[in-house]
Amino acid sequence: MSRFNLCFSFRLSRMLLLLLLVTVPCVVRAQVPPAPLRVAIVGLVHGHVEGFLGQLPQHRDVKLVGIAEPDPALIAKYEKKYALPASLFYKDAARLIEARHPQAVLVYTSIGDHRKVIETAAGYGVSVMVEKPLTISLDDALAIRKTAREHHIQVLVNYETTWYASNRAAYDEVEAGRLGPVRRVVVHDGHQGPKEIGVPPEFLGWLTDPAKNGAGALYDFGCYGVDLMTWLMHGETPLSVTAVVTHDKPAIYPRVDDDSTIVLTYPHAQAVIMGSWNWPFSRKDMEVYGATGYAITVAADQLRLRHEHDAEERLATAAPLSAPQNDSLSYLAAVLRGQLVPHGDLTALDTNVIVMQILDAARESARTGKTVRLTKLGE
Secondary structure (H helix, E strand, O other): OOHHHHHHHHHHHHHHHHHHHHHHHHHHHHHOOOOOEEEEEEOOOOOOHHHHHHHHHHOOOEEEEEEEOOOHHHHHHHHHHOOOOHHHEEOOHHHHHHHHOOOEEEEOOOHHHHHHHHHHHHHOOOEEEEEOOOOOOHHHHHHHHHHHHHHOOOEEEEOHHHHOHHHHHHHHHHHOOOOOOEEEEEEEEEOOOOOOOOOOHHHHHHHOOHHHHOOOHHHHOHHHHHHHHHHHOOOOOOOEEEEEEEOOOOOOOOOOOOEEEEEEEOOOOEEEEEEEOOOOOOEEEEEEEEOOEEEEEEOOOEEEEEEOOOOOOEEEEOOOOOOOOOOHHHHHHHHHOOOOOOOOOOOOHHHHHHHHHHHHHHHHHHHHOOOEEOOOOOO
16 A cells, blocks of 8 residues: 555544544433423412322423422321322421422412412522412512512413413414414313312312402413413403403302403404303313314314315314423423523413403403403513
């Protein structure tokens, strides 16, 4: 072999070796999954906490590092039911955060306590996900937004319906223009009543207290439809809010409404949102009517569709939601890892401040019997 060929061969071999050394470690690093997000629970009085504790052992994106709850009876209940070690439990959120250093707090207190917990977590720079709705008043919502901005934390709101593939499919129908401009949305949410379905006493106690829940069915189930409509309208503030509530079961719910209807008007659209503790069965469904078609969700994964020129409607199965937007914990982890920016979606703080503006106005409309006019909130 010539001297030139030997030299060339040596240089080529060295280049290949260097390339191998550079690229192989990158491939290996890319395959290593991120460490689970360290999360803590604050409060055990919200019945939805059972869903989280039930799915936690199988969830790869999060790790439970502590629980704050002042009630010894509730601690004993959940410690036994889920075989949780006593070392997980703390008396309050501040002690928990200082001891366990979570990256996020999941709040299962009454709605009325959301602001206090968020402000406590924010003081430590810890992000928060609360159960729906965000809080009990617009004043609280604006204070929460201010706190989140000042402390550079995420505040997210978890709705069961966010993780329904049927809702995403209906939204995609609108965004693709297959229904034409949205003209009317009708949303039904609720069940037979919290007492009737047997929610635990610690949950029922605050659900039926207007100071802790904001209202009754108006807030508990009206919030779902308001959230969905705000998402469909890309955060647009409605022109007006009109609400009617009834007390069909005063012997069971003497202090709060058990049935509600909210009407939202926009320049070219209207929403009718019915949240109730008086349905004959549990339901969470939505009807979206555009100028040229409609999409009606059926449970969590199906919808009825009819487009312009279709002879009849058809039943379709919605495509499954893709990770990390398929459940609340994966979503939370993705946001805190910088993989998702929660702006304008169902869970985002900006969406939910508008939701609280609408719910606050709905409560006032129901109280006074008058329509409430709205203007866009200042930033």
